[in-house]
Amino acid sequence: MPSAIRVEHLRKVYPQSTRGVAALEDLNLEVPSGRVYGLIGRNGAGKTTFVRICSTQLAPTAGRVEVLGHDVDREEREIRSRIACIPQESRPLYFLTVEEVVYLYLKMRGLDRAESRRRTRDALDELSLTEHRNRLVSRLSGGLRRRTLCAMVLASDADLLFLDEPTTGLDPIARREVWEAIRRTSREHRTIMLTTHYLDEAEALSTRLALVERGRLVLEGTPADLRGRVRYPYRVTIQGSFPRAELEPYGRVTEIEGGWLLFTREAEAREVARRALERNVRLSLGPVSLEDIFLDVVGRSIDEDSATEGAET
Numbered sequence: 001m002p003s004a005i006r007v008e009h010l011r012k013v014y015p016q017s018t019r020g021v022a023a024l025e026d027l028n029l030e031v032p033s034g035r036v037y038g039l040i041g042r043n044g045a046g047k048t049t050f051v052r053i054c055s056t057q058l059a060p061t062a063g064r065v066e067v068l069g070h071d072v073d074r075e076e077r078e079i080r081s082r083i084a085c086i087p088q089e090s091r092p093l094y095f096l097t098v099e100e101v102v103y104l105y106l107k108m109r110g111l112d113r114a115e116s117r118r119r120t121r122d123a124l125d126e127l128s129l130t131e132h133r134n135r136l137v138s139r140l141s142g143g144l145r146r147r148t149l150c151a152m153v154l155a156s157d158a159d160l161l162f163l164d165e166p167t168t169g170l171d172p173i174a175r176r177e178v179w180e181a182i183r184r185t186s187r188e189h190r191t192i193m194l195t196t197h198y199l200d201e202a203e204a205l206s207t208r209l210a211l212v213e214r215g216r217l218v219l220e221g222t223p224a225d226l227r228g229r230v231r232y233p234y235r236v237t238i239q240g241s242f243p244r245a246e247l248e249p250y251g252r253v254t255e256i257e258g259g260w261l262l263f264t265r266e267a268e269a270r271e272v273a274r275r276a277l278e279r280n281v282r283l284s285l286g287p288v289s290l291e292d293i294f295l296d297v298v299g300r301s302i303d304e305d306s307a308t309e310g311a312e313t
């Protein structure tokens with residue numbers, strides 16, 4: 001399958017950056033087409049910078065970026081007609097109604113009236129916005145405005161969608177409606193680049209993921225690949241009385257309300273489970289979540305940095 005995005009040695013230094021620090025440094029990445037690709041990382045890691053470069057809103061400082069087979073530097077017109085974006089900070093036009101704003105967006109993208117009407121109706125329905133369709137965007141709550149933006153972009157016929165934190169500020173029901181719309185879009189063999197701080201969302205939707213830390217790619221692959229890259233791919237929670245010293249040799253132990261959380265390997269997890277059951281304590285066991293991986297990998301990188309800084313001073 002061809003790549004939707006191919007990035008080689010991408011570097012970005014904002015001209016305004018006083019310290020000359022790169023927002024992206026030597027980034028190499030391939031996003032397969034027709035899937036949801038998750039981009040995760042801490043605040044300031046470089047996610048939005050990456051999305052803005054790939055969606056031709058920002059020029060790279062160095063490196064090569066190809067989107068849908070076109071170069072972002074030379075062929076931005078070709079790219080723009082085939083992509084749609086929800087930028088991180090944006091809101092739909094204020095003086096229109098929900099229905100008008102979705103419909104006009106589709107018309108401006110070149111769809112005919114009938115198709116725009118049909119897609120608007122379906123998108124409003126899909127995101128439970130039909131009852132709000134005649135309300136002015138200016139009078140909507142923040143979450144409803146964000147949902148309207150999601151409806152616009154997910155109703156489009158773009159081949160590649162950039163969703164930069166699409167569900168921030170949405171209630172749990174609305175968030176799942178957006179997930180369903182994202183899944184439906186990817187079933188139509190379109191590509192979605194999804195940036196999110198909700199790691200359950202990234203895990204639930206993404207076929208592959210990239211974890212960026214301070215402008216560099218630190219982990220990339222399928223959720224299973226990512227689990228294979230951490231020291232301890234299993235988590236065991238123990239509720240009840242169990243001596244910490246007996247857990248320590250198996251992996252990393254942290255105290256939780258009423259018990260322990262142990263990160264360990266598969267064989268060790270089984271052994272601990274056997275011991276815990278003998279002691280009649282409550283136990284749950286399973287593979288680590290994306291959040292566990294994130295905290296482990298990013299946490300270690302922060303620790304290493306402070307250790308280096310400590311050594312330098």
Ligand SMILES: Nc1ncnc2c1ncn2[C@@H]1O[C@H](COP(=O)(O)OP(=O)(O)OP(=O)(O)O)[C@@H](O)[C@H]1O
Pocket residue numbers: 014016017023041042043044045046047048049050088
């Ligand atoms: N217009 C700008 N001028 C100068 N520096 C910028 C600009 N925009 C972003 N940066 C810097 O680039 C780095 C990456 O920012 P970016 O917005 O890409 O991060 P992010 O991963 O999207 O973070 P968040 O999760 O908070 O949205 C940060 O250090 C930020 O301060």
Ligand SMILES: [Mg+2]
Pocket residue numbers: 047048049088164
């Ligand atoms: Mg951002």
